[in-house]
Amino acid sequence: MSDFVVYNYPTRICQGFGVRDQLAATLHAAGARRPLLVTDRLIKMLPWFEPLLASLADFDVRVFADVWGNPVETQVIAGAAAAQAHGADAIIALGGGAPVDVAKAIALMQHHPGKLFDYEDGKPDARPVDQPIAFLVALPTTAGTGSEVGRSSVISHDISKAKKIIFDPRLLPNVVLADAELTLGLPPGVTAATGLDALTHLVEAFLARGHHPMADGIALEGVRLVAGALEVAVDFARRLDDGEALSEEEEAVHRRVRAAMLDASMMGAVAFQKGL
Incomplete structure (x- = not known):
């Protein structure tokens, strides 16, 4: 893959057909060794998923694919536990808006105390986002939410289904690999x-x-x-x-x-x- 463009607005975006092949180089450049790949159950079954995973043979990758529907807090809790157990030093968000939002929330909760909704935007007593957030690279597979270039994560309450917004500029992925080939199917x-x-x-x-x-x-x-x-x-x-x-x-x-x-x-x- 050589025919792609790179620009830095609002974050670093590498764009072009096949640009997903730059994922390993992106992780190497960030100094990552143990990434957590956050995706959904259906994407794991797509024909390009295993080749993408194989391209990360130099890394100790753990896949967290327990994302489905509108993402809820328990999915984030499970993903954060997976990241903690793996010792993840980077998060790969692969999917539409749901996996990307869950990946952002996992990155937040790795080093922030309390519960996810303690950081809800606009909440009078909200906890501050003041700890490091893991390197985050996003690969969108749908063309809809644009969460890969957003600064928020929208997660629903498991019981009430009320949507909660977690907002901070540091939730913006560090790199986006925008490969439209992933949307062809x-x-x-x-x-x-x-x-x-x-x-x-x-x-x-x-x-x-x-x-x-x-x-x-x-x-x-x-x-x-x-x-x-x-x-x-x-x-x-x-x-x-x-x-x-x-x-x-x-x-x-x-x-x-x-x-x-x-x-x-x-x-x-x-x-x-x-x-x-």
């Missing part, structure tokens, strides 16, 4: 739902009150990308789901619109800081 329903999530973030950011011309510009460009890519991506996903084969030209278009949706997803998460 998304089914049509997930493609549509996550794409509409990205669109919602973009529209909300633009309509939010306040003066933030940079966020407005990012939001408008993101809306333009979604308008030109989402419907096409869903159509390709539907055809592939039905067993159709794409022509070489169609495959090139499919890759282009998937990359555009991944761009739009990250742009939405960056732009909606306007409303915070």
Whole structure:
């Protein structure tokens, strides 16, 4: 893999098809030896997962895949225990918004006392985030929440299902490996739902009150990308789901619109800081 781009806004983002191959080099550069890979149960069954894991043969990797649905506190507790038992010195977030948010919360709880919701944003007596947070690298596999470029973790209460926001700039992953190839196999329903999530973030950011011309510009460009890519991506996903084969030209278009949706997803998460 050589055809990828790197930029540093709002964090270090390495982007391009196949850029996941840079994961080992990213961990080496951070001095990590014992990463915890946080993902969900379905991703472990995808054909590219084992090759990705094999690329980390130089590391002592533990996989934590007990993430599903809207993430809840007990998933974070279990993941933090796994990180502690493994002696994890880095966290790999692999998945959509749920695994990424859980990975952020695990990174927080490794060295912070108390319970996760003690750090809830806006809580009058919230504990401060004042201890080190493990090196965090994110590989998004959906184009929706944009959590990989966000500074918060949204975790639900197990019983009430109330969503709690843990917010701190240090929860922003240190590196994002944005590989749209990981989104090529998304089914049509997930493609549509996550794409509409990205669109919602973009529209909300633009309509939010306040003066933030940079966020407005990012939001408008993101809306333009979604308008030109989402419907096409869903159509390709539907055809592939039905067993159709794409022509070489169609495959090139499919890759282009998937990359555009991944761009739009990250742009939405960056732009909606306007409303915070």
